[in-house]
Amino acid sequence: MKKMSKKRLLLTVLILAITLVISACGRKSEVKQPTEQPKEEAPKLRMVMVTNQAGVGDGGFNDMAWAGFKLAEKELGAVIHVIEPGEQANFTPSLAAAAEQGYDMVVAVGFLLVDSLKEIADLYPDTNFVIIDGMIEKPNVASVLFKENEAAYLAGIVAAKMTKTNIIGFIGGMETPPVLRFESGWKAGIMTVNPDIRINFAFVGAFNNPGKAKEQALALYDSGADVILEVGGLSGLGVIEAAKDAKKWFVACDMDKSALGEGAQLTAAMKRIDNAVLEMAKNVQNGTFKAGIYNLGLKENAVGLPENTAKIAGPEIMKIVEVLTEKIIKGELVIPSDREQAKNFTPPKL
Secondary structure: HHHHHHHHHHHHHHHHHHHHHHHHHHOOOOOOOOOOOOOOOOOEEEEEEOOOOOOOOOOOOHHHHHHHHHHHHHHHEEEEEEOOOOOOOOOOHHHHHHHHOOOOEEEEEEEHHHHHHHHHHHHHHEEEEEEEEOOOOOOOOEEEEEEEHHOEEEEEEEEEHOOOOOOEEEEEEOHHHHHHHHHHHHHHHHHHHHHOOEEEEOOOOOOOOOHHHHHHHHHHHHOOOOOOEOOHHHHHHHHHHHHHHOOOOOOOOOOHHHHHOOEEEEEEEEEOOOHHHHHHHHHHOOOOOOOOOEOOOOHHHHEEEEOOOOHHHOHHHHHHHHHHHHHHOOOOOOOOOOOHHOOOOOOOOO
């Protein structure tokens, strides 16, 4: 059955292989074509990234993964490529195209690629796969998860301390497990400061619709919210635009987006996808790649707030953040990671 499935994919693979070469050539400043190596040199590490719907340029999730690829290019001399499937229907053939071309490491970026990678990983057992924000138990797949709830909890503390209206918003792309971890931590952080703060939630229904996200954000700001956490991939850019128009705060997800916010960013619930990708690339290059589940949080320095938060929030609020961070790292404070846990969360005393 596996051979039959592989044959059915080959035509699509060939088409996408051509598309990959064209796409790589078009990304002049970012993607280099592989070149023949002198015989006396060891072959360079070849790695490819398959994005989710939003693609590179989303100002967040995919860009952080691509930053990891750029680090691998700089530090390891890796040859890097990217495939941007666009639509979810293209995820499976895109992953097949990447595996068929014999890359040393194939990185699938996002929970939405889980089902596709489960299928492709079986067809290409000799390929090293990495899935970001998804969990797959296969002998050739490393699943990299982040404790987004921990970063969102700290961001929620800052937001609850800074709000003037006691109304705070949350706009997510889709209700995936990573987005819900952000939501749960955000809610718990706000509750820790003031359980009477009202939190308004909205979901775009996609990670690539900034127009709809902007409409939702403007509606939340109009209803009194003065801080909104965006967890929408490319959609999140719409929240940033709305914050600038409304002259209100937004909180970024995944990375520091202050350069996009023109003074409207309060803080960011960061997760260092770039560092995780680089570490996986090192493991592949060194021959130490291991499949399994990697769950990274504050203890591993994989999530947190950007340094520029202190300039806006001030030392008093940052002292609270530092104390709570230590409690989380020591295991004295466990942050909820889903809605049920958030519902039953007992906030610590500040």
